[in-house]
Amino acid sequence: MKLENKIMLITYADSMGSNINELHTVLNKHYSKAVGGVHILPFFPSSADRGFAPMRYDKVDESFGTFEDIDSLGKDYYLMFDFMVNHISAQSEYFKDYLAKKDKSEYKDFFITYKDFWEGGEPTQEQVDIIYKRKPRAPYIEAEFADGSREKVWCTFCEEQIDLDVTKEKTREFIKNTLIDMCSHGASVIRLDAFAYAVKKAGTSCFFIEPDIWELLYEIEEIVKSRGGEILPEIHEHYTIPMKIADKGFWVYDFALPVMVLHALYNHTGEYLKKWLDMCPMKQFTTLDTHDGIGIVDVKDLLPDEEIEKVKEQMYSQGANVKKIYSSEAYNNLDIYQVNTTYYSALGNNDRSYLLARAIQFFAPGIPQVYYVGMLAGSNDTELMERTKNGRDINRHYYTAEDIDKEQERPVVSDLKKLMELRNSHPAFSLEGSISVEAKGDKLVITRSCGDSRITLSANLTDYSFTIE
Numbered sequence: 001m002k003l004e005n006k007i008m009l010i011t012y013a014d015s016m017g018s019n020i021n022e023l024h025t026v027l028n029k030h031y032s033k034a035v036g037g038v039h040i041l042p043f044f045p046s047s048a049d050r051g052f053a054p055m056r057y058d059k060v061d062e063s064f065g066t067f068e069d070i071d072s073l074g075k076d077y078y079l080m081f082d083f084m085v086n087h088i089s090a091q092s093e094y095f096k097d098y099l100a101k102k103d104k105s106e107y108k109d110f111f112i113t114y115k116d117f118w119e120g121g122e123p124t125q126e127q128v129d130i131i132y133k134r135k136p137r138a139p140y141i142e143a144e145f146a147d148g149s150r151e152k153v154w155c156t157f158c159e160e161q162i163d164l165d166v167t168k169e170k171t172r173e174f175i176k177n178t179l180i181d182m183c184s185h186g187a188s189v190i191r192l193d194a195f196a197y198a199v200k201k202a203g204t205s206c207f208f209i210e211p212d213i214w215e216l217l218y219e220i221e222e223i224v225k226s227r228g229g230e231i232l233p234e235i236h237e238h239y240t241i242p243m244k245i246a247d248k249g250f251w252v253y254d255f256a257l258p259v260m261v262l263h264a265l266y267n268h269t270g271e272y273l274k275k276w277l278d279m280c281p282m283k284q285f286t287t288l289d290t291h292d293g294i295g296i297v298d299v300k301d302l303l304p305d306e307e308i309e310k311v312k313e314q315m316y317s318q319g320a321n322v323k324k325i326y327s328s329e330a331y332n333n334l335d336i337y338q339v340n341t342t343y344y345s346a347l348g349n350n351d352r353s354y355l356l357a358r359a360i361q362f363f364a365p366g367i368p369q370v371y372y373v374g375m376l377a378g379s380n381d382t383e384l385m386e387r388t389k390n391g392r393d394i395n396r397h398y399y400t401a402e403d404i405d406k407e408q409e410r411p412v413v414s415d416l417k418k419l420m421e422l423r424n425s426h427p428a429f430s431l432e433g434s435i436s437v438e439a440k441g442d443k444l445v446i447t448r449s450c451g452d453s454r455i456t457l458s459a460n461l462t463d464y465s466f467t468i469e
Contacts, residue, residue: 001078003188003230005431006036006424007362008080010290011372012050013043013064017401020065024073026404031375034420038073039080039191039369041291047091048160050291050396052082052193055089057178067185074186080232081187083178085220086194087161090141094174095162102145109168114140114152118202122152132197132207139163156197166198166216176223183227189251190224192217195233196241208241217250232285236295236337239302246281254286254366255298259311261288261357262346263303266314268462270439272303277364277437277446284366288357289374292392293327293338294346312339320345321380331391340391342373345380351412352464358416359466362423363446363457365435370420373397376404377412422468428453 009031016023020043027035042051043064051061060066073079088094094107102108115121123131128138133156140152141159154163164171182190196208198216217233224231232251235241242252256276264273294315299308315322322341327333333340347353354377361368373395381397399407407413423429433450442461447454459466 001037001074001076001186001188002228003078004036005367005429006078007034007420008037008039008078008285008367008369009035009372009375010039010041010287010369012041012291012396013061014398015396016372016399016404019063020060020069020073022401024069024076026401028076030404030408031417031420032076033424034417035077035370036424037078037080037188039082039189040070040073042082042084043070047089048158052084053087053089053091053158053160054084055092057083058181071186074188078188079186080189080191081182081185082191082193083175083182084161084193085164085166085175085216086156086197087163090160090162092162099143100146102147102149107170109170110164110174112154112163112165112200114154117154117200123202127203130203130205132205154200156194163200164198167212172219175220179220179223180227183224183229187229189230189232190220192220192231192233196235196237208235208237214248217245221250236297238300239298242284243281246283249283252281252284254280254284254364255295256280256302257286257361257364258288258294258343259296259299259308260302261360262294262315263299263307263311264360264444264461265347265353265357265464266311266318267307268442270437270442270444270461272307273360273444274437274439276302277435280365282365282431282435286361286364286366286368287371288361289343289371289395290369291371291396293333293340293395294343295338297337315339315341315346318348320349321382322346326382326385326391326394328391331385331389333391340385340394342378342380342395343371344374344377349379350464351377351415354412355415355419356459356461356464356466358419359457359459359468360444360446362419362429363435363448363455367431368423371395372399375413375416375420376407377410377416426453426455427451428455 013020016026044054045061047053098105098107133139139156141155143153199209199212200206246252260273260276264270326340380394385394428448428450430450436447438445444459447456456469
């Protein structure tokens with residue numbers, strides 16, 4: 001199925017039922033009108049990071065099912081797959097072959113060794129300081145080869161995610177073949193995970209390096225578009241970077257919306273939210289929640305710095321069981337730009353404010369994505385997080401098919417489903433249409449129009465009441 005202007009669910013293959021087959025059954029039973037597409041988070045064999053350290057792309061993890069199950073799901077819902085353009089698993093056949101044969105390995109060009117990358121084999125402290133990195137030191141692992149030698153190999157994220165050298169022909173061939181394969185298995189959209197990290201150059205931040213990053217993006221787009229698909233680069237950064245990508249006609253994420261909506265609801269004003277809704281592009285996917293935390297870096301300069309600090313503190317003071325320690329090193333979270341919580345708990349598990357947040361999202365420009373925990377108005381799962389000591393697991397609850405049946409009885413879940421069905425069926429939400437936003441005091445009015453169709457959300461940001469006309 002091709003991409004449609006209908007709500008996309010984000011879920012793991014084993015989070016709504018134990019596998020892809022059960023997920024399909026659950027969606028057909030409860031959400032066939034509320035959900036148009038499904039972003040199945042990485043379902044390939046993986047060695048870490050809940051699928052984001054893929055060992056291979058030509059196989060579905062056996063515990064989730066098979067490509068036949070994926071194909072079957074794709075007959076009813078358009079699909080998004082993840083391609084980790086920046087890295088591959090340390091347990092992949094490619095890296096293992098490299099460790100065994102070193103320079104004689106056919107995959108040696110896949111990887112970036114420090115001795116070849118840096119002049120003199122090592123970066124200076126100044127070069128390390130300017131790298132946009134997730135670690136307090138230079139991004140590498142010390143790889144040990146079968147012959148006993150050791151080399152520093154570029155590694156941006158966890159030690160199971162070894163960076164790929166996208167400048168080499170061998171790697172580009174791997175990228176091309178993988179993308180073609182994904183399209184053949186029904187991917188309507190391919191999400192380019194950690195895309196901005198893919199190009200490295202000595203003496204730069206190694207993040208969104210122009211013009212090289214554009215060459216890579218256009219090359220990937222050509223491969224996917226020629227097979228009927230779309231691409232979605234995933235970038236958490238200052239809003240001007242996604243806007244720059246949108247200006248060139250690409251789909252982008254609206255990662256600013258989650259915090260902008262929280263700010264409006266916590267502080268009973270739509271002033272800043274209106275400015276953002278007026279300027280953000282129509283060709284985008286909106287989010288309130290994803291499999292990660294709530295991103296703070298994305299709203300820099302959309303909110304004044306003091307308002308950003310305020311909204312962060314409000315998440316901890318007004319959220320239900322949202323604690324600073326859950327986003328710290330104690331819970332394996334070194335990303336200071338995210339707060340770990342479900343969106344429902346960020347709003348104090350308050351049904352009224354949560355439904356209003358979703359209504360605002362559905363009226364915003366773009367195609368809404370709804371994370372599975374959010375679709376079921378899930379609270380923070382501190383039990384799972386304490387078990388794994390991974391802060392992000394607070395928002396990664398496992399639901400059985402029976403759990404999902406039971407959740408349908410909650411008014412907030414059934415009311416959200418009605419809002420989703422309305423968003424999918426009303427012609428005024430066409431991406432060819434327009435949006436107008438009024439914000440005065442605690443009143444927010446958003447109107448979507450297309451042709452003769454109009455639909456208006458009128459909301460009170462203090463008592464969270466709203467009407468849709």
